[in-house]
Amino acid sequence: MAKKGTAPVRVGDRRELEIEGLVGGGEAIARLDGFPIFVPYAVPGDRIRARVISTKPGYARALIEEVLAPGPLRVQPECPVFSTCGGCQWQALGYADQVEWKTRLVAEALQRTGGLDPAGILKPTLPSPSPWHYRNKVHWAVGKAGGKWLVGLYEPRSHQIVDAPTCRIQGEANNQMLAVVRELLPRFDFEPYDEATGAGWLRSIFTKTGHGTGEVMLGLVTKNEFFDAGPAFVEAVRAAFPGVTTIVQNVHPEPGNKLLGRETIALFGPGVIREKIGPLEFSISAEAFFQVNAAAIELLYGEVAKAAHLETKPRVLDAYCGTGSIALFLAAQGARDVVGIEIVDKAVEDARANATRNGLEARFLVGAVEALLPKVLVAEGAPDVLVLDPPRKGCEPEVLAAVAKAGAARVIYVSCNPVTLARDLKLLAPTYVVESVQPVDMFPQTAHVECVAVLKKAAPAGTAQ
Ligand SMILES: C[S@@+](CC[C@H](N)C(=O)[O-])C[C@H]1O[C@@H](n2cnc3c(N)ncnc32)[C@H](O)[C@@H]1O
Known part of the structure; x- marks a missing residue:
């Protein structure tokens, strides 16, 4: 019998688990001899075969290898990168149950x-x-692998980018802008920023949209302000997406994973978008929080x-x-x-x-x-x-x-x-x-x-x- 709090499994073990419920961070929970095992992307009632990926005093974490018998609440996730992307945890659960x-x-x-x-x-x-396409803001991570640009969100608990051509919870304009950026990045000579070494230039990309006004902001977060290709980039974005109303460059020289730096330069347009709430109109800067x-x-x-x-x-x-x-x-x-x-x-x-x-x-x-x-x-x-x-x-x-x-x-x-x-x-x-x-x-x-x-x-x- 294992000591109380000691995991009854080791990293790499495979086990059949019955999912009991969900926990605050969004993972599902199963128990083995009373010992909690957290399983991302599983649904209450699922019977799964899972592989243990970490053990800690008091809990372990495992990944689904196979859903042996789906629980009654399980639905088909809409997104092809669900279960690797860290953006959504509950797409396999129907909306009413969420x-x-x-x-x-x-x-x-x-x-x-x-x-x-x-x-x-x-x-x-x-x-x-609306349970889908509701977000008015997104911050895309960017990087390169084998010379090819990756644009997407991170895997959970990691800085591995999940390359995603589209996102089911983003509004249409954010997805259109994503397509434009994916198309343009290989044409410009940007180097992605490397968190480990501080080398490179392009740290991330964001878009913000005004649901009630149709205004669209594209932002590039860069290590420094030098951007010789700025005018050509602006022109290319505007040609590919005439609905863009402002393009900004946020300068972020500091290490660490804060999303934005202190200085934002408007490359095109007013540097803000407007949004409506009922009869009121709000102006929103790149740095300002607004409900998503x-x-x-x-x-x-x-x-x-x-x-x-x-x-x-x-x-x-x-x-x-x-x-x-x-x-x-x-x-x-x-x-x-x-x-x-x-x-x-x-x-x-x-x-x-x-x-x-x-x-x-x-x-x-x-x-x-x-x-x-x-x-x-x-x-x-x-x-x-x-x-x-x-x-x-x-x-x-x-x-x-x-x-x-x-x-x-x-x-x-x-x-x-x-x-x-x-x-x-x-x-x-x-x-x-x-x-x-x-x-x-x-x-x-x-x-x-x-x-x-x-x-x-x-x-x-x-x-x-
Ligand atoms: C959850 S948002 C709410 C904003 C606003 N009430 C809304 O609904 O859009 C929290 C806000 O607190 C600001 N904030 C964070 N820490 C703060 C602090 N210590 N003092 C003042 N504001 C802070 C953030 O910049 C952000 O605008």
């Missing part, structure tokens, strides 16, 4: 990490208006607006505000004294321009939320509604401490990571009680899910609620 599993995984995070009982607070996940599933944004922000009780004309502070999209969505419907805080200066420039463009009043501050929010809350007092929409790692402890101390009547926490959301909800208790958590599927075919958690300030001890 949505149901997202709710289950949010429930598990709330319970395990947040110590919360999901019953009564967690609502069923709202599906995306444009058709689902109104669904997500609609949940925020409902929770903000805009009929009461609340004062709103939007922390981690990006291009000001939530702040302005709320300002347009009655929120007042709206303030946004965001660390990326280009996004704040966009946010200010977006306020003006839409004739709305809002102030946007550039800086880290952890540095600015505590000061703003002391100087201006607590808003009625405090929106937190941090990146995947969640809020810094000092942010949560300042939020608890200031005591806004309502906190609306928008999160793309149920585990850090649950952790932060636990840290905000007992000052705040969680009224509801609404998952919204902004990322079909993947294990990712967005959540809107609505928190109400708890009544002081000894008072009736």
Whole structure:
């Protein structure tokens, strides 16, 4: 009998496994004598033969060699590179089941990490208006193998590029642009950047599209600004894809796997694209974050607006505000004294321009939320509604401490990571009680899910609620 926590398998072993379920990162889980084995791309109910590829104290990981008996939830994946590409984890699971599993995984995070009982607070996940071709942004990795260009996403947990001529979750314009770039790269004398040595020039390629405006941005991320072939490249892209509205070069000389550098040069067009959310129009720079599933944004922000009780004309502070999209969505419907805080200066420039463009009043501050929010809350007092929409790692402890101390009547926490959301909800208790958590599927075919958690300030001890 193996020691507790020691893997009962070794790397290279082949085993038959019954898949029990899915876990937060998107992999499926099977157990061998109670020992967890994670299997990417498998589906609950599958019986598979798998090969063990790694063992760790407490768990192992294995890859499917053969699906011996498909589970009842298994469907035919649409994409030919599904099961090597790291982009989608759940294409072999039908869409309705994906949505149901997202709710289950949010429930598990709330319970395990947040110590919360999901019953009564967690609502069923709202599906995306479209389960395919929904993304408005993509960052393609580029490289060469045997003299041939590779353009695609990475394999999971690696920097091996999966060459992909098209992507089922990208919008049509992103795929058209991918085809153009694949065609043009061999005609230009670019060298792909080598992460290990720092040699080469072209680091990656991105496109952003405005779902509601049809505008398209192509961006090249390069090690330095020298680009003698720039005008010829711009001309070739415009000839092949006349719908492109701007072409930019982002200069990124630093090592490491941050996607973008600090400087962006507009080679053609305004250097930004515009997008619409309802009646509002937003300008988006290369560096600025914007929700990737444009058709689902109104669904997500609609949940925020409902929770903000805009009929009461609340004062709103939007922390981690990006291009000001939530702040302005709320300002347009009655929120007042709206303030946004965001660390990326280009996004704040966009946010200010977006306020003006839409004739709305809002102030946007550039800086880290952890540095600015505590000061703003002391100087201006607590808003009625405090929106937190941090990146995947969640809020810094000092942010949560300042939020608890200031005591806004309502906190609306928008999160793309149920585990850090649950952790932060636990840290905000007992000052705040969680009224509801609404998952919204902004990322079909993947294990990712967005959540809107609505928190109400708890009544002081000894008072009736
Ligand atoms: C998940 S996005 C949300 C943006 C916006 N609310 C939206 O819906 O488009 C998180 C944003 O936080 C910004 N950010 C990340 N770390 C930050 C920090 N420490 N302080 C301020 N903003 C930060 C990112 O640049 C990004 O714009």
